[in-house]
Structures are given as C-alpha cells and as structure tokens.
Amino acid sequence: MALPSYATPVQRTYYYAYLFFCSVVFFFLVAPLIAIVPISFSVSPFMVFTDGMLSWPPDPDAWSLRWYQNMIGNCSADVVSSTVPCSHKWMTGTVNSFFIGLTATFIATTLGTIAALGLSRPHMPYKGLIMAILISPMIVPLIITAAGMFFFYARINLVYTFTGVILAHVALATPFVVITVTATLVGFDMNMVKASQSLGARPVRTFFKVIMPLILPGIISGALFAFITSFDEVVIVMFMASLDQLTIPKQMWAGIRQEISPVILCMATCLVALSIFLLTTVELLRRRSERLRGIKSR
Amino acid sequence: MEVPISTAELLTTDGVPLKQSLKKAERKNKIRAFLLVFPLLLFIIVTFVMPIGDMLLRSVDDTQINTVFPNTFAEFKKWDKEKDELPPEEVYKALFEELAYGDKIQVGRALTRMNYSKSGWKSLIKNTSRAIKKAVKKNEFPDSYKDFLITANDKWADPTFWYAMGQMVNNQTPIYYYNAIDMTYDQDQNVIRQEENRRVYVQTWIKTLKVSVYVTFFCLVLGFPVAHLLANLPLRYSNLLMIFVLLPFWTSLLVRTTAWIVMLQQQGVINGILVWLGILNDDGRLSMVYNETGTLIAMTQILLPFMILPLYSVMRVIPKSHMRAAQNLGAKPATAFWKVYLPQTIPGMSAGGLLVFVLAIGYFITPELVGGKDGKLIGSWIAYHLKTTLNWGLCAALGAILLGVMLVFYWLYNKIVGIDNIKLG
Numbered sequence: 071m072a073l074p075s076y077a078t079p080v081q082r083t084y085y086y087a088y089l090f091f092c093s094v095v096f097f098f099l100v101a102p103l104i105a106i107v108p109i110s111f112s113v114s115p116f117m118v119f120t121d122g123m124l125s126w127p128p129d130p131d132a133w134s135l136r137w138y139q140n141m142i143g144n145c146s147a148d149v150v151s152s153t154v155p156c157s158h159k160w161m162t163g164t165v166n167s168f169f170i171g172l173t174a175t176f177i178a179t180t181l182g183t184i185a186a187l188g189l190s191r192p193h194m195p196y197k198g199l200i201m202a203i204l205i206s207p208m209i210v211p212l213i214i215t216a217a218g219m220f221f222f223y224a225r226i227n228l229v230y231t232f233t234g235v236i237l238a239h240v241a242l243a244t245p246f247v248v249i250t251v252t253a254t255l256v257g258f259d260m261n262m263v264k265a266s267q268s269l270g271a272r273p274v275r276t277f278f279k280v281i282m283p284l285i286l287p288g289i290i291s292g293a294l295f296a297f298i299t300s301f302d303e304v305v306i307v308m309f310m311a312s313l314d315q316l317t318i319p320k321q322m323w324a325g326i327r328q329e330i331s332p333v334i335l336c337m338a339t340c341l342v343a344l345s346i347f348l349l350t351t352v353e354l355l356r357r358r359s360e361r362l363r364g365i366k367s368r
Numbered sequence: 369m370e371v372p373i374s375t376a377e378l379l380t381t382d383g384v385p386l387k388q389s390l391k392k393a394e395r396k397n398k399i400r401a402f403l404l405v406f407p408l409l410l411f412i413i414v415t416f417v418m419p420i421g422d423m424l425l426r427s428v429d430d431t432q433i434n435t436v437f438p439n440t441f442a443e444f445k446k447w448d449k450e451k452d453e454l455p456p457e458e459v460y461k462a463l464f465e466e467l468a469y470g471d472k473i474q475v476g477r478a479l480t481r482m483n484y485s486k487s488g489w490k491s492l493i494k495n496t497s498r499a500i501k502k503a504v505k506k507n508e509f510p511d512s513y514k515d516f517l518i519t520a521n522d523k524w525a526d527p528t529f530w531y532a533m534g535q536m537v538n539n540q541t542p543i544y545y546y547n548a549i550d551m552t553y554d555q556d557q558n559v560i561r562q563e564e565n566r567r568v569y570v571q572t573w574i575k576t577l578k579v580s581v582y583v584t585f586f587c588l589v590l591g592f593p594v595a596h597l598l599a600n601l602p603l604r605y606s607n608l609l610m611i612f613v614l615l616p617f618w619t620s621l622l623v624r625t626t627a628w629i630v631m632l633q634q635q636g637v638i639n640g641i642l643v644w645l646g647i648l649n650d651d652g653r654l655s656m657v658y659n660e661t662g663t664l665i666a667m668t669q670i671l672l673p674f675m676i677l678p679l680y681s682v683m684r685v686i687p688k689s690h691m692r693a694a695q696n697l698g699a700k701p702a703t704a705f706w707k708v709y710l711p712q713t714i715p716g717m718s719a720g721g722l723l724v725f726v727l728a729i730g731y732f733i734t735p736e737l738v739g740g741k742d743g744k745l746i747g748s749w750i751a752y753h754l755k756t757t758l759n760w761g762l763c764a765a766l767g768a769i770l771l772g773v774m775l776v777f778y779w780l781y782n783k784i785v786g787i788d789n790i791k792l793g
Contacts (some may be wrong), residue, residue: 081701092597095590096612098669102627103619105637109630117630119640181408188404193397200405202782207416209778211730213747214423214767215416217754221426221764222419241416244408302620304733309754322622326629326737335630338623345618349611 103342110137110335115154117332137332154331163321167301170232170317174239174300179293181240182247187281189248190255201248208245212305215242220309230312238306243296250295254288254359287359291352298348302341420771427764430541436478437466441537444530455530460513467497468504484759485543485553486532492523531557544765549573569749569766576745579663579735580728584675586668587724588717591675595716598676599683617673625734628666632657632738658740666738671727675720682716715784722781726774746770 073085113134114120122132137154139146145156188194189201207215219238220229228234258281266276282289304319311320318337325334378386434441439462447455467475475497482489499520503510510516517524535543535553546552546559550567554560561567594613598606616624631637634653642648656662686709694704732747739745746766753763 088593088597092594095594095672096609098590099612099616099672102624102631102669103616106623106627106630116635117633118635119637181411185405185408188401188406191397191401191404193394194401194405195398200409203417204405204408204412207412209726209774210420211727211732211747211770211774213730213732213750214420214771217750217763217767218419218421218423219416220754221760222422225422237415241412244412248408298618302622304622308751319620319622322626323733323737326622326626334626338620338626341620341623342615345620346615349614349618353607353614 106335107339107342110332110339111135112137112332115332117335137336140333141336154333159316159321160318160333160337163316163318166315167317167319170236170239170315171297171300174236174243175293175297177236178240178243178296179247179289182244182292182296183251183285183289185244186248186251186255187277189252190258204248205245207241212242212303216305216309219306223310229310230315232315235307235311235315238310239300239303242303242306243299246295246299247289247292250292251285251288254285258284284362285359287355287362291355291359294348294352298345423764424768424771426760427544427768428540428542429761430481430536430543431539432474433478433481433536434539436470436474437463440466441533444533444537447530453527454514454525457512457514460517460524464500464513464517467493468500480758481761482532482536484547484762485535486529488523489529489532492521492529496520496524541761544761545769547762548765548769569746572744572746572749575660576729576747579660579667579743579745580725582664583667583671583728584721584725586664587672587675588721590668591672591679591720592713592717595676595679595683598680599686600688613673613676616669617677621670621733624670625666625737628662628669628738629657632662632665657738658743660739660743662738662740663735663743663745666734667728667731670734671724674723674727678719678723679713679716682713682719686712718784719781722777722784726777726781729773729777730770 073082077085108123109117109119111133112118112120112123113132113136120132122129125132140154140156141160143156143158143161185204189197189204194200215238219234223229223234223238228237262280262284263276266280267273271279302319303317304323307315307317307320308323311317318341322334322337325331380386380389382389440459443459443462444455447459475493479490479493482493496517499516503516514524523529532553534557535541543553547562548569550562550570551559552562598609598613601609629636633639634655636657638656639648639653643650643653648654656665690708690712691701691704694708695701699707730747731745732751735743735745736748736751739748747770750763750766750770753759753766
C-alpha cells in the first residue's frame with residue numbers, strides 16, 4: 071500500500087489526501103464514543119467539558135465519581151444534585167437486562183444451533199425459503215416488529231410480562247445464531263460424524279463429543295451476538311415492557327427523553343467497555359475457528 | 369463408447385428397485401434435516417410471522433364497529449340515496465336501539481373508529497346517547513325515531529354524517545391505507561386528498577426516503593476510501609484498524625445516539641471546540657441537533673459500518689495486479705481506477721448501499737431522539753399511533769406500507785447478493 075518511490079508529486083498529494091480523509095472517517099467513527107468517557111467523570115451536572123477538566127495541570131476538583139455512585143444507587147448527600155434524580159432504577163435495569171438477555175440467549179442459542187445443523191445438511195428441503203423465514207426478524211424494521219408483536223401479544227396477554235419480552239428477544243436474536251453457526255459449519259467434514267457413529271456413538275453423544283467442540287467458536291460468537299441484541303434492544307421493550315421489566319436501554323431512553331444527566335454517560339461508558347470486551351472475544355473466536363477449520367481442510 | 373444402462377433392472381438385495389430404495393433413503397434424510405430445523409421454524413412462525421400477519425390483517429380490519437351496530441348497518445345498506453335525502457325510519461330505529469342497549473365500552477371503541485372517517489361523530493353520538501338513555505329510563509319510546517334523533521341533535525339531519533357511515537358498513541376497509549398516503553373519502557365514497565392542514569404522511573414518506581438516500585450517499589462517500597484502505601493494508605494493520613469500524617458496530621445504539629447529542633448540542637463538544645478556536649463567537653453557536661442535520665450526522669455514523677464491511681469483503685479479493693496491469697497498458701491511475709477497479713467493487717457498493725438504505729428507512733430511535741420536530745421519520749408516526757392515539761389501523765397500515773417498500777429492496781438485495789450471504793463481523 072505504500073507509495074512507490076517513483077510517484078509523482080501529484081500522486082503524492084493524492085495519496086496523503088486519501089490517508090488524511092481515511093483518518094478523518096476513523097475519527098468520525100470513534101470520537102463520539104471516546105468523548106463521553108471523560109465527561110462521565112465530571113463533577114458538573116451538565117454533559118459538557120468544564121474549564122476545570124481542560125486546565126493544565128489537571129484540577130482534581132473537576133473530576134469525580136459522583137455520577138457513578140448515583141448510578142449504583144448510592145444516594146449520599148454529596149451525590150445528590152437538584153437536577154439529577156437518584157434512584158435504584160439503573161441497578162434494577164441492569165439486573166433485568168441481564169436476566170432477559172441471558173434467558174433469551176440460552177433459548178436462542180439452543181434453537182439456533184440445532185436449526186443450523188439441519189440447514190447445513192445437504193438434504194435440507196426448501197432451504198432458501200426456510201432460511202428467509204428464519205432470518206426475517208433481523209430484516210424487518212424493529213418498529214414494525216414491535217407494532218405487530220404488541221397487537222398479537224396483547225391478544226394472548228403477554229404484553230407487559232417477562233415472558234413476552236423474552237419471547238420477542240429470542241425471535242430477534244436467533245437469526246444471528248443461525249448465521250454464525252451455519253457459517254462455521256461450512257466446510258465441516260461430515261465424515262467425522264460418520265466415523266463417530268460407526269464407532270458406536272449415538273447422535274447426541276456425537277454432537278457433544280465431535281461436532282460441538284469443532285463449532286464451539288461459532289456457537290459462542292452467535293450467543294454473544296444474541297446477547298448483545300437482547301441487551302441493547304430498546305424498541306420492543308418500549309412497547310412490550312412495563313416498569314416491572316425496566317431494562318438498561320429503557321431507562322436510558324427515558325433518561326434521554328426527560329432529564330439528560332451525566333448518569334446516562336456513566337452507563338454509556340460501562341456499555342462501551344462491555345462492547346469492547348465482546349468485540350475482542352468474538353474476534354479471537356473467529357480467528358480460532360478459522361484456524362481450526364484451516365487445519366481440517368488440509 | 370456409451371454403455372446403455374437400464375436402471376429398472378438394478379435391484380437391491382431386498383429385491384427393491386435401486387432408484388426407489390435411494391429415494392426412500394433420501395426422503396429419510398430430508399425428514400431428519402427438517403426435524404432439526406422444525407423447532408426454530410415453528411418458534412419464529414408463532415412469535416414473529418404470525419404477529420406480522422396479524423398486523424397486516426389489522427390494517428384492513430373493520431369488524432369491531434360492525435359488531436356494535438349490526439342492525440343499523442344492515443338497514444343502512446337498504447337506503448336508496450337517490451330517492452331519499454335522509455335514511456329511512458328503520459335506520460334511525462336500529463341506531464336508537466343499539467345505542468340504548470349497546471355495551472358502553474364497545475360503543476366507546478366504535479366512536480373512536482367513527483371519528484377517523486369524519487370528525488364530530490364522537491360528540492354527536494355521546495350527546496344522542498345521553499338523550500336516548502334518558503328517554504329509555506322514563507320508558508318514553510318515540511313515535512318517530514327519526515324526529516326524536518333530529519330533535520336530540522340536528523346533525524342527524526345532516527346527510528354528510530350518514531354518508532360517512534357508508535365507509536364503515538363493510539368488515540374490511542382500505543381507509544387506513546388511504547389515510548397513510550393522505551387520502552380520504554368524500555361523501556360519495558370517492559377517494560380524495562385530505563384537507564391541506566391534515567396532510568402529514570406524504571411529506572413524511574418523502575422525508576424518510578430523502579434522509580435514507582442522503583445517509584446511503586454519505587456512507588458510500590465516507591466508506592469507500594476506508595474500505596479500500598483496509599482491504600489493501602497488510603492484514604496486521606487492517607485488523608487493528610478494523611476495530612475502529614467494529615467498535616461502533618458493537619456499541620449500543622442508544623449509547624451512540626447519546627454520544628451524538630453530547631457532541632452536537634449547543635453547549636456540546638463540537639461547538640465548544642469551535643468557540644475555543646475562535647471560529648465561532650459565543651452566541652453564534654451552531655444548532656446541529658434536534659433537527660434534520662443531527663439525524664443525518666448521527667445516522668451516517670451509526671450505519672457506516674454496514675457500508676464498510678460488505679465493501680471491504682468485496683475489495684479484499686480484487687487482485688492488486690489488475691491496477692498494475694491497467695497502468696502497464698498505458699492507463700493513467702485515474703483511468704485505471706475508473707475502468708478497472710471501480711466496476712469490480714459494484715457488488716460491494718450495491719450490497720452496502722441497499723443494506724444501509726433499508727436499515728435507514730426503518731430507523732426510529734435515532735431520528736426520534738436527535739431529530740427534534742422536523743427530523744422525524746415514518747417510524748416515529750408508527751410509534752405515535754401505536755402508543756399515543758391508539759389508531760392501530762392506521763399504525764398497521766403505515767407499517768404494512770413500510771414493510772412492502774423494504775421487501776422490494778430486500779428482493780433486490782437477494783437478487784444481487786443473496787440473503788444467506790449475510791456475514792457478521
């Protein structure tokens with residue numbers, strides 16, 4: 071990619087302009103996410119960089135953890151501010167988010183993996199049609215899904231229940247599992263299944279001892295996608311969840327709509343940290359999976 | 369030389385023709401594969417496909433009001449509009465009885481529906497209901513129901529209300545679809561445009577399409593060079609830079625939207641920097657959020673990864689030797705790029721473009737939060753009717769139209785890229 075030594079001045083100019091443009095786009099992509107981190111440690115109840123934060127040498131009085139304390143529901147006197155309410159809602163939301171997310175992930179991963187095994191078989195009938203149906207929850211805009219589910223679940227009294235929210239999230243999350251696991255199964259050597267069965271293993275044992283270890287990276291990244299889908303989901307919970315099913319996104323939505331407070335930025339910072347963790351895990355798993363399959367095909 | 373093989377003579381050891389035996393084994397395999405997929409398929413159909421179908425049915429459904437006023441509507445259908453200016457006595461009688469003995473909650477719901485076809489119904493029926501109930505309580509049944517109703521409220525002598533009832537006598541109605549594109553019925557059941565001040569949807573549809581096109585265009589302009597850089601760098605560096613693309617992709621939508629509010633607001637980071645640099649003075653701060661600009665900026669950043677990733681996967685497999693070969697044959701770099709490189713990236717551009725466009729059309733959260741009054745898209749109206757006005761028919765019709773538009777584009781996407789070629793991360 072480096073510029074050849076015989077490049078003309080015009081080519082050089084173009085090349086550096088191109089690199090500059092790309093850096094600007096990279097900056098555009100991540101700058102907003104990075105900018106919120108320092109503001110979440112501010113003393114000020116407004117979401118701005120205060121003069122104290124920008125001064126040099128750093129002014130320790132401009133920084134604090136008060137909004138983080140507010141977030142975890144520790145409402146002592148130095149934390150409370152007239153404009154920023156303090157409650158346990160963020161923590162309730164966190165607990166609910168993890169409960170809904172983990173339950174939905176478990177169901178979605180189980181159903182999705184089994185389906186992916188079937189879809190990868192060479193004899194699968196109507197593969198295109200079935201795949202289209204299975205992927206449709208990912209394709210249809212969330213607002214349409216939310217409207218449809220709200221009408222339908224209201225008829226069977228599932229609106230404003232954990233069951234309803236979890237079922238909706240499972241439906242939204244399974245396409246990710248199906249896609250990632252099917253992708254891992256491409257190039258999977260079916261002879262290994264035959265070998266295992268010829269040695270006397272039953273299908274279930276074959277799955278757990280032979281297939282699963284090989285496609286585990288795919289299953290785990292599918293599960294992580296499923297988890298983040300449910301964990302970040304806001305449109306469905308907006309319509310289908312009551313205050314009893316308050317989740318982090320629902321609370322953030324309410325926060326942005328009503329009282330914009332730095333506490334939202336604290337939660338946002340935590341979520342950015344979580345996404346960095348998940349991103350790294352998925353990336354490492356992808357490489358491991360490619361390595362595993364690379365060895366197999368040779 | 370070809371040896372003629374007659375399959376009919378080939379038998380398995382059981383004496384079954386081989387073809388038949390093979391078919392049987394294959395069918396068994398098919399059933400096995402299908403059984404694995406079946407649980408999920410059933411789950412998705414029940415929890416997802418049926419709700420969407422239910423919504424589509426609801427967009428044309430008009431049965432509720434027919435269960436409230438069955439006799440009135442039956443009599444109404446017999447009314448000859450050419451002959452009599454007002455409906456016959458029987459219609460008034462049926463209406464009187466159905467209002468007198470109807471279930472209060474059901475009537476209430478029906479009123480909401482009636483107001484969609486003509487405003488004024490709600491107060492008219494409520495007034496009349498009160499008069500009717502009073503009369504029934506005293507056990508005073510009028511001789512002429514027609515005169516009674518007209519005395520109770522002179523609007524019953526106004527034929528336009530009766531014409532509006534004509535829109536509701538069937539179990540199915542296209543009215544919500546007409547409303548969704550700013551159309552309505554006139555008194556003779558002709559489809560006409562809404563009054564000037566009630567036209568909101570056509571302009572919102574146009575705005576939604578406009579914003580989606582702009583966002584797609586910006587994503588393409590910003591994403592193309594970046595994808596090109598990532599595809600041509602050695603893998604070590606490109607994997608590192610890829611984090612810049614994947615981090616926003618993995619981060620919560622709400623976090624990114626919040627971040628943009630922090631960046632763009634009047635006291636926000638960007639205005640702060642511009643004032644600090646002396647480019648703006650303190651009272652000349654730009655308003656970049658809670659309007660269409662904010663929507664465009666935030667949506668472009670949020671959807672950019674969906675453009676970069678497909679472009680990158682296409683560009684990575686374009687051999688670098690092509691550009692060199694073109695230049696070797698005498699093409700200037702610009703010509704080589706235009707004639708040789710660019711055509712090969714078209715699959716990536718169309719995949720990314722369609723993906724971004726389709727996602728943008730259905731966006732709701734970001735426009736709702738950063739769009740302010742003039743940045744709202746069609747998704748906001750769907751949510752508004754679902755949650756606030758409870759006009760579910762219109763909500764479903766708007767959703768159905770949006771779904772139709774999406775499906776057309778996904779059909780295109782499927783033709784060009786293939787829906788099962790979607791890759792993540």
